[in-house]
Amino acid sequence: MHTQNQRLLAALGYLLRKPVKALKAIHRDRFAARYWETYVAERYAASPALAKGLPQVDILDLFPEFEETVTPFAMLEASATPMDVALLKQLAQRFEHCDYLEIGRWRAESLVNVASVSRSAVSLSLSPEQMHQTGFDRTMIGQDGFFINRMAATPNIECIDCDTQTFDFASLDRKFDLIFVDGDHHSAAVRQDTRNVFKLLRDERSVIVWHDYAESPERVRWPVYAGILDGCPEELRGNLCHVSNTLCALFTREPLNTQHRSFAMTPQSSFEVSLRGRRLPPAG
Numbered sequence: 001m002h003t004q005n006q007r008l009l010a011a012l013g014y015l016l017r018k019p020v021k022a023l024k025a026i027h028r029d030r031f032a033a034r035y036w037e038t039y040v041a042e043r044y045a046a047s048p049a050l051a052k053g054l055p056q057v058d059i060l061d062l063f064p065e066f067e068e069t070v071t072p073f074a075m076l077e078a079s080a081t082p083m084d085v086a087l088l089k090q091l092a093q094r095f096e097h098c099d100y101l102e103i104g105r106w107r108a109e110s111l112v113n114v115a116s117v118s119r120s121a122v123s124l125s126l127s128p129e130q131m132h133q134t135g136f137d138r139t140m141i142g143q144d145g146f147f148i149n150r151m152a153a154t155p156n157i158e159c160i161d162c163d164t165q166t167f168d169f170a171s172l173d174r175k176f177d178l179i180f181v182d183g184d185h186h187s188a189a190v191r192q193d194t195r196n197v198f199k200l201l202r203d204e205r206s207v208i209v210w211h212d213y214a215e216s217p218e219r220v221r222w223p224v225y226a227g228i229l230d231g232c233p234e235e236l237r238g239n240l241c242h243v244s245n246t247l248c249a250l251f252t253r254e255p256l257n258t259q260h261r262s263f264a265m266t267p268q269s270s271f272e273v274s275l276r277g278r279r280l281p282p283a284g
């Protein structure tokens with residue numbers, strides 16, 4: 001039977017068996033942003049600074065000489081933005097031999113970019129079969145790992161097909177300098193990924209970046225933010241910030257100047273954007 005029909009039947013069964021819970025879940029999905037914003041406000045009421053979103057660090061405070069090239073980049077949907085990828089590349093280059101872990105690959109734009117400035121890059125992402133079961137469209141599944149397959153050799157990339165919600169992270173048996181969380185964006189899944197990746201940090205300099213902490217550089221994406229806060233060890237929540245001009249949250253132990261900013265922000269910096277397109281060779 002078609003997977004979508006199976007999921008529909010399962011949902012109907014759940015609605016009949018547990019109507020109150022099911023209706024609550026439907027309400028939560030329908031009004032996710034408001035639901036999770038209220039959740040954060042109530043759960044973190046004792047830390048009013050966190051309840052309104054993360055404090056922001058200016059990307060030019062992090063990298064005063066900020067200049068980066070992002071390639072390959074498809075300029076299509078569902079990837080990190082060029083600024084997000086540039087942030088990751090800049091962070092990776094702070095380490096002499098960066099070991100990079102990424103959750104969520106899709107076309108592998110962030111993966112191939114960061115691998116180009118890292119010693120090693122490990123990708124944890126759903127297998128095509130798991131993507132199918134989760135309800136991803138066939139055309140999307142066909143794009144999985146696109147830039148790994150189409151670029152020059154990327155021998156330092158290791159792809160592990162898995163569902164990170166059930167994956168045994170201890171089996172990786174190694175630590176990482178830079179970790180990028182960009183898999184399942186549901187709050188509970190972000191919480192679980194966050195709990196797991198904190199255990200994989202190599203040392204005091206190691207950092208974590210979460211994609212889609214924000215839905216635009218000016219607005220919080222509340223379900224993801226709730227997952228980050230819930231998954232972050234309590235004593236380290238003060239080390240979280242939003243990197244300006246990106247969709248990313250950052251965990252770092254580096255002392256940073258941060259301030260709360262919200263829509264509509266007055267620009268503090270101006271960036272230069274230079275674009276060049278090249279046709280990809282036909283698939284071999």
Ligand SMILES: C[S@@+](CC[C@H](N)C(=O)[O-])C[C@H]1O[C@@H](n2cnc3c(N)ncnc32)[C@H](O)[C@@H]1O
Pocket residue numbers: 078079080103104105106107108109110111124125126131162163164165182183184185189
């Ligand atoms: C937004 S895309 C990643 C985009 C990529 N990081 C980039 O910027 O180029 C999300 C990816 O997460 C994967 N994913 C979703 N749920 C997952 C899970 N539970 N475990 C592992 N990967 C998951 C999807 O298969 C998809 O490849």
